[in-house]
Amino acid sequence: MDAEDVLRGITSRxxxxxxxxxxxETRPLEExxxxxxxxxxxxxxxxxxxxxxxxxxxxxxxxxxHLRRFxxxxxxxxxxxPVLLREGSSPAQTIFVLISPPLPGTEAIQKVLAxxxxxxxxxxxxxxxxxxIRIPLQPPMTTVQADAWSKTMWPVVFNPAAPRAMxxxxxxxxxxxxxxxxxxxxxxxxxxxxxxxEAEQSGLGRGVGAVVVDPGLEAEVDETEETEGxxxxxxxxxxxAGDGRYSRREVGMxxxxxxxxxxxxxxxxxxxxxxxxxxxxxxxxxxVELISxxxxxxxxxxSTGRPCLNYLETYFMSQSNVTATSESLDDPSPVPEKYQKxxxxxxxxxxxxxxxxxxxxxxxxxxxxxxxxTDLDVYLTHEPCICCCMGLLxxxxxxxxxxxxxxxxxxxxxxxxxxxxxxxxxxxxxxxAKPREYYGLHWRKExxxxxxxxEFVEEEQPDAKLAVDGVAFHA
Amino acid sequence: MSHNxxxxxLQGSPRHAFFMEQALLMGEKALETxxxxxxxVLVHNNKIVxxxxxxxxxxxxxxxxxxxxxxxEMLQNYPRSILRTTDLYVTVEPCVMCASALRQYQIxxxxxxxxxxxxxxxxxxxxxxxxxxxxxxxxxxxxxYHKEAIILLRRFYIQENDKAxxxxxxxxxxxxMDFDKELLTYPAT
Numbered sequence: 001m002d003a004e005d006v007l008r009g010i011t012s013r014x015x016x017x018x019x020x021x022x023x024x025e026t027r028p029l030e031e032x033x034x035x036x037x038x039x040x041x042x043x044x045x046x047x048x049x050x051x052x053x054x055x056x057x058x059x060x061x062x063x064x065x066h067l068r069r070f071x072x073x074x075x076x077x078x079x080x081x082p083v084l085l086r087e088g089s090s091p092a093q094t095i096f097v098l099i100s101p102p103l104p105g106t107e108a109i110q111k112v113l114a115x116x117x118x119x120x121x122x123x124x125x126x127x128x129x130x131x132x133i134r135i136p137l138q139p140p141m142t143t144v145q146a147d148a149w150s151k152t153m154w155p156v157v158f159n160p161a162a163p164r165a166m167x168x169x170x171x172x173x174x175x176x177x178x179x180x181x182x183x184x185x186x187x188x189x190x191x192x193x194x195x196x197x198e199a200e201q202s203g204l205g206r207g208v209g210a211v212v213v214d215p216g217l218e219a220e221v222d223e224t225e226e227t228e229g230x231x232x233x234x235x236x237x238x239x240x241a242g243d244g245r246y247s248r249r250e251v252g253m254x255x256x257x258x259x260x261x262x263x264x265x266x267x268x269x270x271x272x273x274x275x276x277x278x279x280x281x282x283x284x285x286x287x288v289e290l291i292s293x294x295x296x297x298x299x300x301x302x303s304t305g306r307p308c309l310n311y312l313e314t315y316f317m318s319q320s321n322v323t324a325t326s327e328s329l330d331d332p333s334p335v336p337e338k339y340q341k342x343x344x345x346x347x348x349x350x351x352x353x354x355x356x357x358x359x360x361x362x363x364x365x366x367x368x369x370x371x372x373x374t375d376l377d378v379y380l381t382h383e384p385c386i387c388c389c390m391g392l393l394x395x396x397x398x399x400x401x402x403x404x405x406x407x408x409x410x411x412x413x414x415x416x417x418x419x420x421x422x423x424x425x426x427x428x429x430x431x432x433a434k435p436r437e438y439y440g441l442h443w444r445k446e447x448x449x450x451x452x453x454x455e456f457v458e459e460e461q462p463d464a465k466l467a468v469d470g471v472a473f474h475a
Numbered sequence: 476m477s478h479n480x481x482x483x484x485l486q487g488s489p490r491h492a493f494f495m496e497q498a499l500l501m502g503e504k505a506l507e508t509x510x511x512x513x514x515x516v517l518v519h520n521n522k523i524v525x526x527x528x529x530x531x532x533x534x535x536x537x538x539x540x541x542x543x544x545x546x547x548e549m550l551q552n553y554p555r556s557i558l559r560t561t562d563l564y565v566t567v568e569p570c571v572m573c574a575s576a577l578r579q580y581q582i583x584x585x586x587x588x589x590x591x592x593x594x595x596x597x598x599x600x601x602x603x604x605x606x607x608x609x610x611x612x613x614x615x616x617x618x619x620y621h622k623e624a625i626i627l628l629r630r631f632y633i634q635e636n637d638k639a640x641x642x643x644x645x646x647x648x649x650x651x652m653d654f655d656k657e658l659l660t661y662p663a664t
Binding site: 252439472473 | 531534535536537538543546547550551552553554555556570571572573575576579580581593594596600601603606607608609610
């Protein structure tokens with residue numbers, strides 16, 4: 001079959017692209033600790049801060065900017081009032097200062113604060129009293145949480161930007177990416193599905209597929225007058241790969257073991273680890289290696305011995321053959337100048353190589369500044385296994401998109417069970433019958449690299465199969 | 476199941492010490508060729524059946540970590556199933572990617588040098604060797620020759636990375652030899 005015929009036959013899938021929440025958003029970390037409160041002369045407040053900060057340096061790794069340094073009398077939480085508000089002290093004369101962790105010894109604090117004690121509060125025999133309270137160590141995630149903590153613990157400030165900085169992608173970046181991905185995702189996912197079918201039918205792998213798109217090229221594709229059978233949309237696809245876990249000939253295997261013939265491999269019916277190849281043969285890892293081979297400018301044979309396995313993979317690889325000048329001649333409709341880079345956002349993502357080389361390669365080689373899989377998006381038919389999730393982060397993909405129907409018990413991207421639009425958990429679905437971990441690996445503040453993660457939620461299709469109801473394996 | 480065994484007790488075993496020394500030699504080789512200095516060996520019946528070092532720069536593939544290279548080498552001569560009776564010695568705690576791969580490959584045990592607080596998948600950030608999974612769990616032992624592993628990484632990171640899109644000048648950096656702060660920062664293995 002001809003790859004371009006396949007592309008012409010692709011029907012876009014219909015659905016909504018929705019951001020995968022991060023594990024920190026799903027299960028916010030709530031940690032509490034002790035802190036001290038002392039009453040000081042309100043007129044000396046700024047000196048108190050200077051004295052405390054110079055005597056007890058703050059821990060930079062644990063910023064406490066969400067906690068107010070001072071509470072006025074009327075800001076003291078209800079349950080602390082009987083303890084803190086002395087008879088004879090007035091809001092005009094005193095204010096309460098917070099000493100947050102790391103906590104120094106009480107005597108050291110009392111010594112530093114002594115000059116600022118309110119009149120008649122401390123004497124030679126009885127030093128300035130320190131009261132122990134509980135405070136939240138992490139900034140609040142919502143205004144509701146901030147209000148609750150302010151009422152029950154200590155006044156806190158809610159800053160919508162601060163808590164999200166590491167815990168979740170910045171909302172404007174996430175929103176902008178979602179907008180750009182939404183109109184095209186259905187088509188790329190339909191192509192990924194076609195690649196998956198090819199992988200399964202070849203007997204060389206399971207029915208899992210990957211499609212990699214360059215959002216920079218996408219902005220250059222002119223779709224204003226798209227006609228039926230038009231395949232210009234595929235110009236933004238830089239590589240596709242199917243699963244190839246049965247393609248490696250291991251020691252002791254016969255040719256028949258490797259490829260029992262055209263048609264699905266019998267091993268797909270079960271999970272037999274000895275027959276699963278390895279994660280480097282999964283669709284994601286294979287597509288990463290295909291892109292790398294173009295960056296390296298390998299010859300026809302990849303230096304790692306992981307070549308194309310079918311005509312769809314070969315077709316997209318050939319689009320990046322720098323030496324094949326014929327393809328630029330074959331191109332009947334080069335993108336008109338006026339449509340090039342009209343998307344302003346694309347400028348930030350896609351930068352033309354400065355070499356001035358007029359190469360038409362979709363995958364820029366190393367010599368033209370191509371680097372790993374930076375700024376590329378990957379569309380997958382299934383939720384990738386944990387190994388592939390980290391592989392896509394290490395490859396520096398910008399975003400990963402998979403259909404919710406493709407969730408796997410062994411997957412590493414989802415951060416929670418399926419939640420209905422109204423916020424309620426889905427009715428006892430099959431998914432809950434098979435317990436799994438929810439790693440949300442696309443965006444973990446603990447990891448050095450992060451990507452935007454999206455699920456593609458299709459309209460309700462009663463007869464549609466969920467991947468999670470099939471054989472459990474690593475996609 | 477992650478055991479942080481005092482390095483002396485593991486190092487006291489000539490067998491463990493020998494294989495980790497071989498892994499360190501692979502790391503040394505990586506450093507010489509401009510790769511992140513992480514090395515490993517696979518040991519089956521007291522014999523090294525595969526060895527690897529990071530290859531992400533040369534291959535332009537961020538997933539070409541030492542563990543994958545070693546497994547690939549092993550598979551040239553042995554079937555995948557022998558990994559169930561094979562141990563891995565690696566200079567740095569396997570990253571999340573490699574930890575998951577090792578579990579899928581059903582490695583018998585993992586011995587590593589220093590921890591990896593940016594990417595570690597067997598105790599530092601995730602515990603993929605022992606979390607619930609469709610594959611059996613395996614034990615991991617950290618701390619074997621960890622100082623040597625750290626020094627290797629430090630020697631790499633004081634170099635300037637001319638492959639980075641924006642190389643950072645590091646002229647004034649010195650190789651630190653102290654271990655006050657045991658946790659290091661390094662990339663994945």
